[in-house]
Amino acid sequence: MASRPESSAAKAAAADFDPVYEWVDGDGSYLLRLNLPGFKKEDFRVHVDPAGRLTILGHRTADAGDGNVRLHRVFQLPSTSDLDAITGRYDANVLTLTVPKLPSAPAPPPPSENEASDAVGDEPTDKKSKVSQEAERLIEAVRARLQGRHKQETAKDQTAASSKEPPAMKVDDRKQEPKAAEKVVKGDDDQDHKEKLEYEAATQREKKGCWKERAPEEGFKW
Numbered sequence: 001m002a003s004r005p006e007s008s009a010a011k012a013a014a015a016d017f018d019p020v021y022e023w024v025d026g027d028g029s030y031l032l033r034l035n036l037p038g039f040k041k042e043d044f045r046v047h048v049d050p051a052g053r054l055t056i057l058g059h060r061t062a063d064a065g066d067g068n069v070r071l072h073r074v075f076q077l078p079s080t081s082d083l084d085a086i087t088g089r090y091d092a093n094v095l096t097l098t099v100p101k102l103p104s105a106p107a108p109p110p111p112s113e114n115e116a117s118d119a120v121g122d123e124p125t126d127k128k129s130k131v132s133q134e135a136e137r138l139i140e141a142v143r144a145r146l147q148g149r150h151k152q153e154t155a156k157d158q159t160a161a162s163s164k165e166p167p168a169m170k171v172d173d174r175k176q177e178p179k180a181a182e183k184v185v186k187g188d189d190d191q192d193h194k195e196k197l198e199y200e201a202a203t204q205r206e207k208k209g210c211w212k213e214r215a216p217e218e219g220f221k222w
Contacts, residue, residue: 014059014068021073030081030099036071037093038062044071046088046097052077054086054097 024031034056036044044058058071077083082100089096 014070017058017069017071019071019073028101030078030101032075032097032099034073034095035093036090036095038069039071039093041090044095048077048083048086050083052079052081052083054099056095
């Protein structure tokens with residue numbers, strides 16, 4: 001039984017093609033370069049879905065009966081990619097896709113002084129009045145406590161000062177004692193001096209005797 005010749009569909013079976021590619025993360029955009037030798041611009045197409053999947057589909061017929069080639073490659077783009085601004089260029093068998101980055105959200109400016117004061121002023125009036133009343137009560141309590149402590153310290157100082165003062169009689173006694181002693185000392189000195197003079201006079205009289213007895217001896221006449 002003769003074998004059946006191969007069908008045209010079997011001859012046209014396509015082989016999968018896995019291209020060489022390069023991914024570059026630039027300052028403001030991403031770059032995707034794919035090397036597609038033997039492909040023409042009309043042999044492939046590029047599609048991007050809302051989930052950020054970039055799909056490249058292509059098909060070309062090989063020369064000299066080598067069979068067909070099928071291209072199917074999927075890339076997941078970063079979440080910072082701007083999917084609506086992707087552009088592409090095909091030159092010298094190299095497909096270059098430019099994927100811009102989404103602009104970064106600027107930081108919110110700090111609130112101005114007027115806004116900050118308005119935010120503080122939005123506090124309910126009832127709450128502010130309660131806080132102020134509580135603060136006044138605390139201030140009054142502290143003030144009363146300080147006044148009571150001041151009175152106690154003043155009373156202690158006065159008591160200590162009065163206990164240190166000596167009695168009036170003792171002060172007078174101390175002043176009079178030196179004078180009495182001085183009188184006693186002076187009286188003793190006068191008595192001694194008087195006795196000394198009397199002693200010297202008596203000694204002189206004993207040595208010289210009475211002047212009536214010494215008169216004849218000294219040539220006096222009555």
